[in-house]
Amino acid sequence: MPTEGIKRLNQLYREPTIENLKLMMEIFVFDTSDLTEALFKARLNNMLSRRDHLENFVQSLEANPKQFPDFSPRLGEIKAQTLIVWGRNDRFVPMDAGLRLLLGLPVLNCTSTATAGTGRSGNMRMPLTNWC
Numbered sequence: 001m002p003t004e005g006i007k008r009l010n011q012l013y014r015e016p017t018i019e020n021l022k023l024m025m026e027i028f029v030f031d032t033s034d035l036t037e038a039l040f041k042a043r044l045n046n047m048l049s050r051r052d053h054l055e056n057f058v059q060s061l062e063a064n065p066k067q068f069p070d071f072s073p074r075l076g077e078i079k080a081q082t083l084i085v086w087g088r089n090d091r092f093v094p095m096d097a098g099l100r101l102l103l104g105l106p107v108l109n110c111t112s113t114a115t116a117g118t119g120r121s122g123n124m125r126m127p128l129t130n131w132c
Helices: 004-014 018-028 037-048 051-063 072-077 095-104
Strands: 082-087 110-115
Touching: 004 018, 004 051, 018 037, 072 095, 082 095
Parallel strands: 082 110
Antiparallel strands: none
8 A cells, every 4th residue: 555655746736736645745754844945836837838748647557556566575685784774753654664664684794774854855954965
């Protein structure tokens, strides 16, 4: 089942309006104080400059609604060391999805960190260099 963030993203792709962009962004970022009308307009204009991309994405979802399968049963096959970085306050794809990743990966190969006060893009509030 898609998360609220994915539902809002899909709605934005289907109906690219400033209102739908605002609905998506209000849960995409933790601190919405940086979201200005100018930013919304620039983002929307950027999206609308490639309507073909929006249309292709929507058509792809309609043609194959299960194109993003659950790979969690195969996580144990991953042999590479893995760092999972998740925004503690991520409402777009909530932290329980990151915890499922952590639980599915081999313990010796996985490190995780949840950053407080961050949403979907943790690096917007805390650069990656602070985590390493």
